[in-house]
Amino acid sequence: MQVTQTQSEGLKREFKVTVPASDLQERRAARLQELARTVNIPGFRPGKVPASVVKQRFGQSVEGEVLDKTINECVSELMKTHDLRPASQPKVDVGQLDDASDLEFTLNLEVLPAITIPETSDITLTRLTAKPAQDGIDKALEELAKRNRSFEDIEEARPAKEGDVLNVNFVGKIDGTPFDGGTANDVNVEIGGAGFIPGFAEQIEGMSAGEEKTINVTFPADYQAKELAGKEAQFEIKANSLKKPVDPAIDDELAKKMGFESLEKLRELISNQAENEYSQLTRLRIKRELLDKLAEKTDFEAPESMIEAEFGQIWQRIEQDRQNGSLDEEDASKSEDDLRTDYRKIAERRVKLGLLLAEIGREKEISVSREELMGAVQQEAMRYPGQEQAVFEFFGKNPQAVEGLRGPILENKVVDYLIELAQVTDKEVTPEELADMPGASLS
Structure with missing residues (x-):
């Protein structure tokens, strides 16, 4: 193998590699002989297949196998000889090749830089720490209580206001056609609360039990269902009942x-x-x-x-x-x-x-x-x-x-x-x- 370095600029390296045709021929012949000892071909006893038959049957595949193996071995040897640490997969460009010609290929790669480890004992750092505050724990308990709240019916016949929970049925449509996931019954919607499409809870404020209404909303651009994101929809809503949320006591029972x-x-x-x-x-x-x-x-x-x-x-x-x-x-x-x-x-x-x-x-x-x-x-x-x-x-x-x-x-x-x-x-x-x-x- 003959190696000539043709580029050394910054971290980029380029080498031209030549493998004599005679070396390739020896490799091909050795591989064909190995196959001749092991292959089974009808009409021939094992180990007695003529070299010409083996070459006819396997010559093309052996050519590719020898070429790949030769290039890999040459690249590996080149890396070791020149003490190269590639930063990424090297690129190999092979020139035209026939049975009688030398193998010539160009190897392009970037190498890892020489890194001098800096002094680190002079580095000063601040480790910020915090302890759980009682008010933070109390707030977390309040959130848990809210998630375990119950709902009581409001007997008074009146419109829903902020803080109330309106139980509704709804059918959502886009361009007049119902969409998947847009229909539900007996859904509790907190007036003024979060969790629904922006504009949904706001537009049902003031509805009373038994009332029906159609509202228009626009799904957020980052809505989790991408097929609905950014689209305008109409919801046909029927109010079933008015409820009030009741948070449980924060005690052992909770x-x-x-x-x-x-x-x-x-x-x-x-x-x-x-x-x-x-x-x-x-x-x-x-x-x-x-x-x-x-x-x-x-x-x-x-x-x-x-x-x-x-x-x-x-x-x-x-x-x-x-x-x-x-x-x-x-x-x-x-x-x-x-x-x-x-x-x-x-x-x-x-x-x-x-x-x-x-x-x-x-x-x-x-x-x-x-x-x-x-x-x-x-x-x-x-x-x-x-x-x-x-x-x-x-x-x-x-x-x-x-x-x-x-x-x-x-x-x-x-x-x-x-x-x-x-x-x-x-x-x-x-x-x-x-x-x-x-x-x-x-x-």
Whole structure:
């Protein structure tokens, strides 16, 4: 094999590789001889098939097999000899080839940059923490009581007003035709409450039991049923009865109704859940601060192919949000060019931080065990109640999907390692202040 480097610009490399025709011929002949010893062809004893017959039967497939194997071996040897760490799948361009010619191909690739791990012991971080407040627990209990409320009939014949619950039947139509999910009976609608299409509850305020009315509403652009999103609809409504909501007392009886021994046990659960939520927010906040400090210390070039791949994934989500009308207000006000510029910078930041964290993990020999991978699979399965077995089967049949979980685990282990090295100051804040802090990602 003869290798000539034809390009070395930034992280881009190009090599021209030549394999003599004689080497290819030897490989073809060896493979055909191997087949001749093992194939069964009617009319010939095993191992006695003439070389000409084997070549006639298998020559074309052997040609492709030898070509692929030769290229793969050459690329592997070239990578090892030149100590190359590709940033993405190398591109191979093969020239014209026949039985008598040398194999010539061009290898194009981007390599990972040389990364000097910056000093991290001088990084200062603030770990924000919060404790569950009694008023927050009380508010959560009030919400639980509302969800377990009962409804009592209002005997007085009067129009529905804010705070009342109107029991209705309705038929929804679009362009005069009923649509799936648009018809229901005995539905309780709280006047002034949330949960229905905007304009629905507002327009039935003032209706009395026995009254009928047709209202017009427009489904939100981000409505969960995409076939209805943004469309105008008419609802034919019949009011059945007027009710008032009655919240249960917040006591042991409410707790027992929800499966707890006592109100104290229910308060304990709510407090523990809040503590877990705050711990996650604390973790996200300090991780984001760490990543911001690391981003200031990165001064290497990121591979263009990796930036493009990351940007492609980000932009796909932006396009989906735009189609669903769910872009945040700041992004919605920007032009497409400005959005592309901003998110390309985010993609570059993500790639650089990802490479830096991976390099730190490599140098410090931080790895992901099989047990940790299996734990991640277990967590993924828990996200789909009732479908756990299907999730396990999917990962069992797709080892590459399991490997896809390795990156986030390694990232978090390296982050934990760096936080341990940093100078960390703890600061207690209110739950509201903690929740108001930005989250954490490589962006």
